[in-house]
Amino acid sequence: MPPTDYQTARERPGAVILPGSREELIRVVRILAHHGVPYAARGAGTGLSGGALSGPDGVVIALTRLNRIISVDAANRRAVVEPGVVNARLSQAVAPLGLHYAPDPSSQAACTLGGNVAENAGARTASNTA
Numbered sequence: 001m002p003p004t005d006y007q008t009a010r011e012r013p014g015a016v017i018l019p020g021s022r023e024e025l026i027r028v029v030r031i032l033a034h035h036g037v038p039y040a041a042r043g044a045g046t047g048l049s050g051g052a053l054s055g056p057d058g059v060v061i062a063l064t065r066l067n068r069i070i071s072v073d074a075a076n077r078r079a080v081v082e083p084g085v086v087n088a089r090l091s092q093a094v095a096p097l098g099l100h101y102a103p104d105p106s107s108q109a110a111c112t113l114g115g116n117v118a119e120n121a122g123a124r125t126a127s128n129t130a
Contacts, residue, residue, distance in 0.1 A: 011053055013040075013060040020065045022082070032059055043083060043115035046107060051119050063114050069093050083114020 014037075019025040032039045038058035045052065054060050067084035074097040079090060088108045090101045103116055115121060 011056060013054045014057050015059045016062055017059055018062045018065055022066065025061065025063075025066065028061060041083070041114065041118065043112040043118070044086070044110050046110050047115060047119050047121070049119060063112070066114075067112075072097065072099075074099060081113050083112060083117075085113045087111050087113065087116070 017028050019028055029039070038054055039061055040052050040054040040058060042052035042060045042062045044064065052060060063083040065084060066082035067086070067089075068082045069085055069090060070080040070082065072079045072094055074094070077099065079094065079101075081090060086109070087101060087103050090113060091108065094101065103111065103121070107121075111121070
């Protein structure tokens with residue numbers, strides 16, 4: 001394969017879990033950790049790095065159902081969101097406040113905030129967690 005081509009990794013996990021709340025997610029992670037089961041969080045599935053692969057004996061925790069915008073503090077330019085919030089949805093929610101979340105515009109409609117943070121993706125300052 002030429003060095004300019006890329007290849008996406010594909011594998012089937014042992015299981016997929018779709019928690020519907022923060023509490024369910026915490027319970028699932030605790031159970032998996034207690035039993036030593038490897039797991040990987042998965043957002044929208046748009047990443048190419050393989051960051052959401054758990055291995056055939058592992059579990060993928062799909063975070064797409066955790067998609068609430070919990071709060072927006074316009075004065076401090078800070079939003080508290082669940083990991084499944086799609087980038088464009090956050091931009092739409094903060095537009096009336098004169099704000100805009102500006103990651104890579106080509107991924108705005110599909111990528112999630114959780115994926116941006118997990119993969120340090122989207123833009124140079126998109127995942128500033130300081």
